[in-house]
Amino acid sequence: MTQLSAAQKSADAPRSPDSSKALYGGKGTRRITVRDITAAKERGEKWPMLTAYDAMTASVFDEAGIPVMLVGDSAGNCHLGYETTVPVTLDEMTMLSAAVVRGTSRALIVGDLPFGSYQEGPVQALRSATRLVKEAGVGAVKLEGGERSLAQTELLVQSGIPVMSHLGLTPQSVNTMGYRVQGRGEEAAHRLLNDAKAAQDAGAFAVVLELVPADLAAEVTRSLHIPTVGIGAGAECDAQVLVWTDMLGLTGGKMPRFVKQYADLRGVMAGAAKAFAQDVVGGAFPAEEHSVR
Numbered sequence: 001m002t003q004l005s006a007a008q009k010s011a012d013a014p015r016s017p018d019s020s021k022a023l024y025g026g027k028g029t030r031r032i033t034v035r036d037i038t039a040a041k042e043r044g045e046k047w048p049m050l051t052a053y054d055a056m057t058a059s060v061f062d063e064a065g066i067p068v069m070l071v072g073d074s075a076g077n078c079h080l081g082y083e084t085t086v087p088v089t090l091d092e093m094t095m096l097s098a099a100v101v102r103g104t105s106r107a108l109i110v111g112d113l114p115f116g117s118y119q120e121g122p123v124q125a126l127r128s129a130t131r132l133v134k135e136a137g138v139g140a141v142k143l144e145g146g147e148r149s150l151a152q153t154e155l156l157v158q159s160g161i162p163v164m165s166h167l168g169l170t171p172q173s174v175n176t177m178g179y180r181v182q183g184r185g186e187e188a189a190h191r192l193l194n195d196a197k198a199a200q201d202a203g204a205f206a207v208v209l210e211l212v213p214a215d216l217a218a219e220v221t222r223s224l225h226i227p228t229v230g231i232g233a234g235a236e237c238d239a240q241v242l243v244w245t246d247m248l249g250l251t252g253g254k255m256p257r258f259v260k261q262y263a264d265l266r267g268v269m270a271g272a273a274k275a276f277a278q279d280v281v282g283g284a285f286p287a288e289e290h291s292v293r
């Protein structure tokens with residue numbers, strides 16, 4: 001069967017709910033694509049996204065069925081020891097993204113374009129995104145800004161690179177914005193809705209809404225035909241994202257209020273490290289079964 005007739009067949013097929021197609025809990029074995037993401041919004045299906053910065057962690061989430069992973073520039077503060085995401089380089093993002101792609105076979109991998117790798121304009125954005133696609137193998141990239149990143153989004157999409165937009169609190173602008181709730185008040189809300197529509201019109205396949213009032217995020221979600229991915233943006237977004245080290249209690253320090261902690265990995269790891277140290281100091285490790293004769 002030719003590709004054309006296969007496409008025609010699927011276009012003619014009746015739109016009936018098919019749970020085997022679900023992004024989470026679906027039975028697919030191939031890698032998820034941005035077209036699957038679009039179809040999930042048409043089905044009204046919610047989905048989870050987690051960040052990942054290394055192959056091992058990504059493989060755990062892939063096996064758990066997480067359909068979309070973001071190699072976030074939050075790697076800057078969560079993985080590489082910087083204060084913020086601002087110092088992260090494209091070389092670093094390429095290396096981390098390649099590891100996450102290698103560790104997964106099912107999830108759509110989205111690579112975050114770091115600060116300074118797309119702000120100069122569309123050509124710089126295309127050059128940077130191309131590295132993430134060709135060298136790391138990501139299926140999509142993410143960049144911050146709606147209206148202000150319009151030309152970049154358009155050129156990337158025209159060039160065949162799916163773009164996830166990121167609005168609301170945009171951490172790469174911490175030095176001008178701080179880490180504050182965005183979209184409060186009528187004017188700011190209107191600007192955010194406009195940004196979301198601009199991103200959609202430019203061809204973005206999804207839009208992250210970070211730290212915006214829940215009612216506004218709900219309105220944006222209803223107004224767009226592409227999915228919204230919330231982080232601190234209420235329950236009505238189409239998808240939810242959390243930074244994996246926050247969600248698993250590994251980050252340490254004070255968490256933003258939007259974080260729900262599902263485990264205490266920091267406690268588990270510290271306990272194991274202390275037990276190992278005690279065993280070594282006290283001579284309990286290695287035991288006979290860990291030794292060769």
Ligand SMILES: Nc1nc(=O)c2c([nH]1)NC[C@@H]1CN(c3ccc(C(=O)N[C@@H](CCC(=O)O)C(=O)O)cc3)CN21
Nearest residue numbers: 074077078085171179180181243246251255256257258
């Ligand atoms: N570990 C980690 N988790 C994240 O969610 C995250 C990162 N790092 N790095 C990149 C960005 C930065 N993010 C941030 C940073 C700070 C706040 C924050 O301070 N929020 C406060 C105050 C918000 C307000 O009321 O204005 C909060 O309590 O939510 C939120 C999100 C989200 N991203």
Ligand SMILES: CC(C)C(=O)C(=O)O
Nearest residue numbers: 051072073074112208
């Ligand atoms: C918080 C998410 C959306 C992000 O951009 C990151 O992890 O870098």
Ligand SMILES: [Mg+2]
Nearest residue numbers: 072073074112
């Ligand atoms: Mg980011």
